[in-house]
Amino acid sequence: MSERRKNVIPGDVITTAPYRNDQNTILDGRLIISTAVGVSEISDGVVRVIPLTGMYMPRIDDMIVGKVVTHTSLSWELDINSCYVGFLPATDVFGRDFSARSDELNTRLKKGDLVAARIANSDRSRDPLLTIVDRDLGKIDSGELIEIPSSKIPRLIGKRGTMIQMIESQTGSMITVGQNGWVVVHNEDYNGLIKAKKAIRMVEKMAHLHNLTDKVRKMLEAEK
Amino acid sequence: MDDLKRNRIIELLQEEKRIDGRALKEYRSISIDVNVIPKANGSARVRLGDSEVICGIKIQPDRPFSDVGEKGIFICTAELLPLSHPTVETGPPNESVIELARVVDRGIRESHMIDLSQLVIKKDESVVGVFADNVVLDYDGNLFDACSYAATSAILTAKMPRWEYGEAGPELQDGLEPLPTTTIPVSTTMAKIGGQIVADPNSDEWDCMDARITITTNSDGDICALQKGGRSGFTADELATCGEIAINSSGKIRETLQAAVSK
Numbered sequence: 001m002s003e004r005r006k007n008v009i010p011g012d013v014i015t016t017a018p019y020r021n022d023q024n025t026i027l028d029g030r031l032i033i034s035t036a037v038g039v040s041e042i043s044d045g046v047v048r049v050i051p052l053t054g055m056y057m058p059r060i061d062d063m064i065v066g067k068v069v070t071h072t073s074l075s076w077e078l079d080i081n082s083c084y085v086g087f088l089p090a091t092d093v094f095g096r097d098f099s100a101r102s103d104e105l106n107t108r109l110k111k112g113d114l115v116a117a118r119i120a121n122s123d124r125s126r127d128p129l130l131t132i133v134d135r136d137l138g139k140i141d142s143g144e145l146i147e148i149p150s151s152k153i154p155r156l157i158g159k160r161g162t163m164i165q166m167i168e169s170q171t172g173s174m175i176t177v178g179q180n181g182w183v184v185v186h187n188e189d190y191n192g193l194i195k196a197k198k199a200i201r202m203v204e205k206m207a208h209l210h211n212l213t214d215k216v217r218k219m220l221e222a223e224k
Numbered sequence: 225m226d227d228l229k230r231n232r233i234i235e236l237l238q239e240e241k242r243i244d245g246r247a248l249k250e251y252r253s254i255s256i257d258v259n260v261i262p263k264a265n266g267s268a269r270v271r272l273g274d275s276e277v278i279c280g281i282k283i284q285p286d287r288p289f290s291d292v293g294e295k296g297i298f299i300c301t302a303e304l305l306p307l308s309h310p311t312v313e314t315g316p317p318n319e320s321v322i323e324l325a326r327v328v329d330r331g332i333r334e335s336h337m338i339d340l341s342q343l344v345i346k347k348d349e350s351v352v353g354v355f356a357d358n359v360v361l362d363y364d365g366n367l368f369d370a371c372s373y374a375a376t377s378a379i380l381t382a383k384m385p386r387w388e389y390g391e392a393g394p395e396l397q398d399g400l401e402p403l404p405t406t407t408i409p410v411s412t413t414m415a416k417i418g419g420q421i422v423a424d425p426n427s428d429e430w431d432c433m434d435a436r437i438t439i440t441t442n443s444d445g446d447i448c449a450l451q452k453g454g455r456s457g458f459t460a461d462e463l464a465t466c467g468e469i470a471i472n473s474s475g476k477i478r479e480t481l482q483a484a485v486s487k
Contacts, residue, residue: 067226112225112226112227142228143228144228144232144243145226145229190236190241194244
């Protein structure tokens, strides 16, 4: 492991250099200290710790996958694999002429439906606001949900999407990755789906290892 | 569970396929480590797929139950740790956990695995009590079988201290001996989902099954305990299929258990 990346536990001093502290670190005088179990990373003068595990913390513009839990007369509530509940306003789906009196929310999205959404607004004081007004967002009609820790999503996507593209092309699947750790895999072919799921589970298990894309590729090629 | 996955599981089963790629009657891989808790009288850790259970055995002298003074005591419990699944909370066990403990207990008790009549220190006064405590570390469905295998392998490898009845009650003697066992019970659980019978349901299948049945067989291949759960029912033919699966798959599982405890 390089000088810039090391395994840390809460309380470990990562550096005393004059860097800016980012997620999962605190600044104590000159010391930048980790607050999570994970891998510390220093890049562009910013120190952050990528946690090994933990809850998903909503960030604005994250693309996520949510599951409809319930609805009120004005909005749906989505389970987004977080300590927060996601709110999807009805106007997002019905448009601006939505009327709480005449439009029935159940007709568009019902309990148990999966939705690809983007976090439109989020601060820690209230539940995040979701939106589905964008390309590739909205109700997910087919595929299978796989849950992995949200901290491992960057490894699943890989550098500039190499890992996810490789899994997609090797297995012939279409994969929707939510930053919250929920991944939907669509594949008409049963064996392709099983292989894609196996690859995702492998990334989850080996997220801390180097050269993961090659390892996953080898596994997928051996399966052929 | 989301509707997409539920529908997918049912659709696949109509083609006799399962969501994790197994055959309908196929069990997940079973791995067993014994004597994992050095301070317990016996212990085992079992992984059934991604379900993981650890079992500890405590053996100590006890007062016998008043109606069976000529028999020792066997009690099996189960507990789910909050780390085993996101929905599990601390606190008193819920109905399903109580059922889990009772089904595992019954399988071992009704197969007469432990010869309780040999566990008497003094008739009506003092007997040996065997307590098997299962702790679920990771949940991925079918805890009935995982806990049963853990308790069974822990009992098979347990070392029992000896007691003699003296003036002050039971007195500990030197030496350890294995528990007196007569047979190896193997629990098998089948789920009915959309009219199909599958063996060893994982957590996804567990969440969308209509009914389930747990059948325990002894070393002779005879059925000695049975528990049915879920809202739906089984037809006579389906029950016969479940019985066949139980008897057919138990042989191989029993070999796995025996191999693990003789290591």
